[in-house]
Amino acid sequence: MVPVVEVVDLRKRYGKVVAVDRISFTVRQGEIFGIVGPNGAGKSTTVECLAGLREKDSGTVSVLGLDPLREGRKLRERIGVQLQEAALPDDIKVWEALDLYASFYRSPADWERLLEQWGLAQKRDTRFENLSGGQKQRLFISLALVNEPELVFLDEITTGLDP
Numbered sequence: 455m456v457p458v459v460e461v462v463d464l465r466k467r468y469g470k471v472v473a474v475d476r477i478s479f480t481v482r483q484g485e486i487f488g489i490v491g492p493n494g495a496g497k498s499t500t501v502e503c504l505a506g507l508r509e510k511d512s513g514t515v516s517v518l519g520l521d522p523l524r525e526g527r528k529l530r531e532r533i534g535v536q537l538q539e540a541a542l543p544d545d546i547k548v549w550e551a552l553d554l555y556a557s558f559y560r561s562p563a564d565w566e567r568l569l570e571q572w573g574l575a576q577k578r579d580t581r582f583e584n585l586s587g588g589q590k591q592r593l594f595i596s597l598a599l600v601n602e603p604e605l606v607f608l609d610e611i612t613t614g615l616d617p
Contacts (some may be wrong), residue, residue, distance in 0.1 A: 455482035457502060457516075458605050464513035466499050473499040476513065498538045501609045518605060529558065529563065534603035537592045539608040544583035548574055548593055552600060559601040568596040581606045 459481035466474040469552045473562055474496035481487040502508035502546045503515055506522030515522055525597055542551055552569065556562035572592040577585060585593065585608045591613065 456485060457481065458483050458485075458518055459487070460514070460516040461500075461504070462514045464500065464503060464515060465497070465511045466503060466508065467511050474510075474608075475502070478513075480536055484576070494514040498609050501537070501607050505533065506530070507535075531601065532604045534598035536598040536599060536606070536611065537609045538613070540594050542582045542593075544581060546582050547579055548582070548585070549578040551593060552596060555597045555600045561602060562600045564598050565596070565600055570597060572596045 461480070462478045463476045464474055464478070464491075464553075465472070473494075477496075477500065479487070485559050489500060491497055499508060503510045504517055504522060506517075506526035509523060517529055518532050520532075522529055531543045545555075548569070549565075554564035556565050569578055572595060574589065574592055574596065577589055580589075582590070582593075595608070595611070598608070
């Protein structure tokens, strides 16, 4: 199967702290891949490097055949990302957030369908500040899927998420 993610000797430091220390892995098309480790192990930093949100110190990273930093715009058209920590303006309504994110892409998903699929239809007119933790998490997952991505990065997916 074709690799969709290739990481070789990825390293990232924050000052003297080594967050990611020369990790290597390959994710193939159709594969579900998880990184498990304790808090502070570099899982989120790795996801951020893969999504082109953080610059690596060394190593090579290829996502869907693209360099996440040099070809970030092309890559973001093809991936979805749900970060461990994210926020929206308190006053934005659920439907407004989905409509706004959909406007960033050439061929977005039907965000009304995402509302239904992720149990947010009843909350469509609710302001972000009034959502529960689980509802906020479901909204962020929906936002990660609004561009019909080929590949999705989900960081700490179960945090605050109801069964």
